Amino acid sequence: MSKAPFARRLLAVTGMDELGPYRVLRVADPDGPDPDPGQFAMLAAAERWGGGEDERPYLPRAFSIARVAEGGEAHFLLEDVGPGTRRLCELQAGDGLWVLGPLGQGFTAPRDGRRAILAGGGVGIAPLAILQDSLPDQTAVLLGFRDGSRAEGAALLRDACVATDDGSAGHHGLLTDLLDRELQHDSHAVVYSCGPAPMLEAVRAMCAARGVPAQLALEAGMACGFGACFGCVVPRRGGGFLRVCVDGPVLDAAQLEKVDEHAGAPG
Amino acid sequence: MTVSFCGLELAHRVINGSGTFDAIAARRAFGAALETDFPFAAYVSKTITLEAREGNPPPRLWEAASGLINSIGLPNKGLERYIAEDLPQLASLTAAARGAHDGCAVPLITNVMGSTAEEFSTLVLACDARSEIAAVELNVSCPNVETGLDIGADPRQLEAVVIEARAQTRKPLIVKLTPNTADVVACAEAAQAGGADAVSLINTLRAMALTPAAARSPGAPRAAPWLGGRTGGLSGPAVRTVALAQVAAVAARVSIPVVGMGGVQRAAHARELIDAGATLVAVGTASFRDPTAATGIARGLLRMTAT
Numbered sequence: 001m002s003k004a005p006f007a008r009r010l011l012a013v014t015g016m017d018e019l020g021p022y023r024v025l026r027v028a029d030p031d032g033p034d035p036d037p038g039q040f041a042m043l044a045a046a047e048r049w050g051g052g053e054d055e056r057p058y059l060p061r062a063f064s065i066a067r068v069a070e071g072g073e074a075h076f077l078l079e080d081v082g083p084g085t086r087r088l089c090e091l092q093a094g095d096g097l098w099v100l101g102p103l104g105q106g107f108t109a110p111r112d113g114r115r116a117i118l119a120g121g122g123v124g125i126a127p128l129a130i131l132q133d134s135l136p137d138q139t140a141v142l143l144g145f146r147d148g149s150r151a152e153g154a155a156l157l158r159d160a161c162v163a164t165d166d167g168s169a170g171h172h173g174l175l176t177d178l179l180d181r182e183l184q185h186d187s188h189a190v191v192y193s194c195g196p197a198p199m200l201e202a203v204r205a206m207c208a209a210r211g212v213p214a215q216l217a218l219e220a221g222m223a224c225g226f227g228a229c230f231g232c233v234v235p236r237r238g239g240g241f242l243r244v245c246v247d248g249p250v251l252d253a254a255q256l257e258k259v260d261e262h263a264g265a266p267g
Numbered sequence: 268m269t270v271s272f273c274g275l276e277l278a279h280r281v282i283n284g285s286g287t288f289d290a291i292a293a294r295r296a297f298g299a300a301l302e303t304d305f306p307f308a309a310y311v312s313k314t315i316t317l318e319a320r321e322g323n324p325p326p327r328l329w330e331a332a333s334g335l336i337n338s339i340g341l342p343n344k345g346l347e348r349y350i351a352e353d354l355p356q357l358a359s360l361t362a363a364a365r366g367a368h369d370g371c372a373v374p375l376i377t378n379v380m381g382s383t384a385e386e387f388s389t390l391v392l393a394c395d396a397r398s399e400i401a402a403v404e405l406n407v408s409c410p411n412v413e414t415g416l417d418i419g420a421d422p423r424q425l426e427a428v429v430i431e432a433r434a435q436t437r438k439p440l441i442v443k444l445t446p447n448t449a450d451v452v453a454c455a456e457a458a459q460a461g462g463a464d465a466v467s468l469i470n471t472l473r474a475m476a477l478t479p480a481a482a483r484s485p486g487a488p489r490a491a492p493w494l495g496g497r498t499g500g501l502s503g504p505a506v507r508t509v510a511l512a513q514v515a516a517v518a519a520r521v522s523i524p525v526v527g528m529g530g531v532q533r534a535a536h537a538r539e540l541i542d543a544g545a546t547l548v549a550v551g552t553a554s555f556r557d558p559t560a561a562t563g564i565a566r567g568l569l570r571m572t573a574t
Contacts, residue, residue: 003298004297006300007304007557008556008558008559044556054332055332055333058332058503058504058556059330059556098557103296220325221326221328223328223335223337223552224556226292226296227295229337233327239321240321241321241322241325243292246292246295246296
């Protein structure tokens with residue numbers, strides 16, 4: 001696990017790219033540690049972080065590191081869903097960004113000769129991009145989106161097979177339709193998944209039913225990201241709770257009874 | 268130049284609020300830098316109870332206007348496992364953190380909560396037996412099983428609990444006062460009368476958030492509480508001026524030292540609490556945004572004192 005420098009760091013935004021309705025926030029981080037695929041960072045704009053809708057945001061927001069490009073440029077995938085993400089989406093080249101990270105436990109490489117299947121949905125495809133960069137070229141990539149506009153986000157990864165809820169791009173149906181087909185073809189695999197809670201739960205249940213190991217990158221509202229606040233917990237199979245920030249965000253599916261629908265972020 | 272607090276010599280005036288900084292988890296996330304740059308002049312543990320607690324069901328957090336409502340529910344391993352597993356780690360961590368403060372020790376303060384005076388006594392006695400623990404803080408924001416009233420909100424009950432706890436130890440005893448009471452000054456005076464060496468305040472303000480429309484089940488007639496524990500505690504900048512008023516009121520009426528906290532983000536806020544009568548200042552929610560927030564606040568305070 002890559003350890004984070006102790007203190008949030010003020011980094012410069014290098015650009016903001018449009019990707020359908022999503023944004024790719026690019027930040028210069030030449031001196032930062034190399035993140036493991038699946039690790040995340042806590043982000044807050046240096047200016048005007050606060051005073052938005054309902055006098056928010058106040059807390060930083062947790063984002064998977066989507067990719068690290070040449071020269072240590074970190075990429076984050078954003079979707080405007082609340083006062084924090086809205087402010088981050090407004091950032092432009094030259095603006096300051098507070099970054100704490102990389103944090104948490106990332107994905108573990110495939111074992112026992114299993115092939116990797118990447119299964120992502122919506123803005124949750126982000127950690128699968130950096131994971132794909134670390135895996136062999138022929139890795140299967142299955143991505144689900146609500147509609148064709150959002151499906152433009154699939155360009156974040158290479159050679160993705162896409163499904164949309166409304167059929168406006170790729171397969172008309174759910175990501176799990178694609179996953180089902182893929183596992184029927186060859187189930188000696190390990191599934192890496194990230195996306196909205198209902199999708200993650202469907203992936204978890206499908207993998208469990210077929211005895212296929214799965215690693216799920218969870219999302220949760222967090223105050224700190226480093227184990228201090230105990231706010232981001234999800235129920236652990238067999239009782240008790242796991243802290244998504246320090247025990248995850250990537251959890252072995254076997255650690256969970258089910259993916260909790262409450263595992264959402266504040267936006 | 269050190270600061271004296273209940274017989275302890277501290278490198279500066281800034282400590283952490285209980286339950287706002289898990290040093291063991293932070294050591295894992297940040298490595299040895301946590302020790303070499305340890306932000307706090309003393310380290311306060313999260314609340315320890317007699318039996319282990321899982322904490323409240325999620326969701327546990329709500330971002331409020333300029334602040335945070337939490338309903339964590341004091342998850343902890345229970346006294347026995349805290350002593351056996353966490354205390355040795357915390358002791359070695361705070362010992363290593365001396366280097367961050369020119370060799371000045373970083374005392375370990377253990378925060379405990381019971382639901383009866385007897386439970387408090389057992390917890391304090393166990394802390395008294397451990398040389399690693401420099402001081403004990405009582406979290407009295409716990410409902411009395413019979414009356415449902417917070418022990419710390421009722422001066423009579425509070426004094427009785429402090430008297431019992433006081434009898435178990437000669438180590439410094441700090442009482443963390445609740446702001447959710449009609450008369451915080453009367454509670455502070457009761458803590459002092461019971462034998463407390465210091466009081467700390469404010470704990471979080473009881474608060475509620477309702478489930479936003481977007482997250483509500485279709486057909487639900489009205490919004491239900493968002494937090495798994497229904498209500499939670501409000502902290503952050505939203506409570507700073509309330510904290511200032513309560514700290515000033517308490518410090519004017521008790522002779523024991525006061526640890527002031529509530530919404531401190533910057534050195535200027537810490538300075539205000541000190542001007543209102545606090546000896547030490549605790550940083551809590553600000554550490555969530557930046558784990559080294561307290562370092563900047565302590566440095567800023569030293570600069571202000573120097574000028």
